[in-house]
Amino acid sequence: MLSPSTIDSINFLAKQINIYFGLFILILGIIGGLINIIIFTTLKTFRKTSCAFYLMMASIFNVGELISGAFTTILNIGFDINPTELSYLCKIRMFLVQWFGLLSVTSMCLASIDQFLLVKYQYLTSLKLASSFITIACLIWSIHGVFFVLFCNSIDGVCSITNTTFDMYITYFHFPILLGFLPLTIMILCSFPAFINARKLASRQINIIRLSCDRQLTAMTLSQIAFIVITTIPFITTYIFLLNMNSTDKEYNARMYLVHTITTYVYYTTYANSFYIYCFVSKRFRKQFIYVLINVHLQRYNQQRNRLNNNQVQPTKVGTSIEQIPKKNDDITLY
Template sequence: MSSPSLLSLTYAAQEVNIYLRSIILIFGVTSNILNIIVFLSLEIFRDSSCAFYLLVMSFISIIQIFFGLFARTLNVAFSVDWSTTSLTYCKLRYYFFQVCSAIFYTCIALATIDQYLATCSSPFLQRFSNIKLARWLFVIFTIIWIMHGIPILYYYNQDISNSTNATICTITNDTFQQYYSYFTLIILLCSMPVIITVLFGILAYRNVQHLTYRTMPLVRRETDKQLTIMVLVQDVYNLFFIIPYIVVYALQLNLNINLDPIYAAQIELALSITGALYYVPFSSAFYIYVCVSERFRRQFLYVLFKLHLGRCRQDFARNQILPDT
């Protein structure tokens, strides 16, 4: 018989999965759509390699939210799990989860490196911060991550759970399970992005301290400063949501929680919370940029009210049919 503590922990985990993920889902879709509108509307961002990475991250985040966050929320809230009824969706869901996560964290790492290069005093290093190179790097890394994710399409299959006797979508190869859990998730998708962004973030921050004293066009200097602050704050912000997930996920992999149902439920609750918060970096970029950059706030208001709403009003007035007099 289940104890009250066990039932409470299980209920808490379910509530977290429903409400916390739903909130992140709503704010995440809104955040990325607004980012896309701003970055595509202003020429100063269209010509920036760093802004290109941030724009790509917004598109990737929407895909990631759909295949990861939205699918999980449907499963917990409404018991709708397409991965148990469709083998194709079972494979594609986890394939896109890995590929999109890898591209997202690659782009944030490249954006951090790009701002380090853009703010360097060396003209030689500054030349590597350009939109053409950024596009090529994006294509190259995208191909790499697409190829790296191919084994998921083979090893993820529908199987019968030993504990519930229900159909689940899971990895059916023990060797690949170890590779995926320890190397792909913990190292490639969590630890490496943290290390790279922290290292180049510190270097970029040091460069920005001396940016005011360098001879360069004012618009370029202000844009570099703005993008550097936006990226660095996002890097720090992401750490608070990636590291807890790494720790809890590693605990679940290495500790024998089957002997104590209460402890297993506690780990499951912690994993529900950190697993939901893992999607915050995919959902919060716009709000970070608005909070830390006054210039971005002005740009957003200009794009929203001057460009798009103003254009809509003009089109509406132009298309109105005047009454006969």
């Protein structure tokens, strides 16, 4: 049996993981998510594609989940700052965590279905339908979140569910099914046909630009789905195991708390890794990132700064031909 000092050491290690690993995931995830949003909204190629729309919305929801979920957990466990000490803050936090989390996995499920339908049922992958699906999902999960507002309260500074029936629903359906088994099943079942469809795209007689974009988005989507499966299964497995654990052994509880902390933050990497996965699997995305960062936004910033610094317009030199005046390149096929 472990000594009290050893148990304290395990709890201390879990706290350090909350602080350092948690902050690492939080910072990288927010930065990567914001970059994704900028890229997807800047490039015309992505603005016209339903799959890119799903990935952009997933990035937005991921940032929201990291702030409402991971950040508040780090404050509470890592720094002993309880952001949900008041009941109304507890209700808001619980609503946002479930809302962003469910919308994130819904967006990825829709992206996988979009890639599944890409070859034979392309008319079902329009941007208008994608916007409608996301809007419907937002309404459904908002209604679902009302129950969190009703049945969550802060008791003695601890944010918890006060309704026994709803607590059973969260324990046996919300986490293992809505956030685990159901979306993972949809993603996996749609990913294999989508992978086969991606190999067929090369033989299709379509515009080369559209072909490159479709294959790029397929690679990005399937790679992220694979990572979601890898990081979600340990968390769900540990969560289900903890549900059935009824032990008064402090040594055992300390070890399980440490395992749960590790798998929880591994799970949070699901919401933090998309930008880095896209850069790793897609050379085209890396070029697009550099183009958006330097050729679009940095150049725009420099132009605005120069405009503020110059109080008068410099006249064009006499004799300068039209060919010598730089022109804006609006026809960049890669973007």
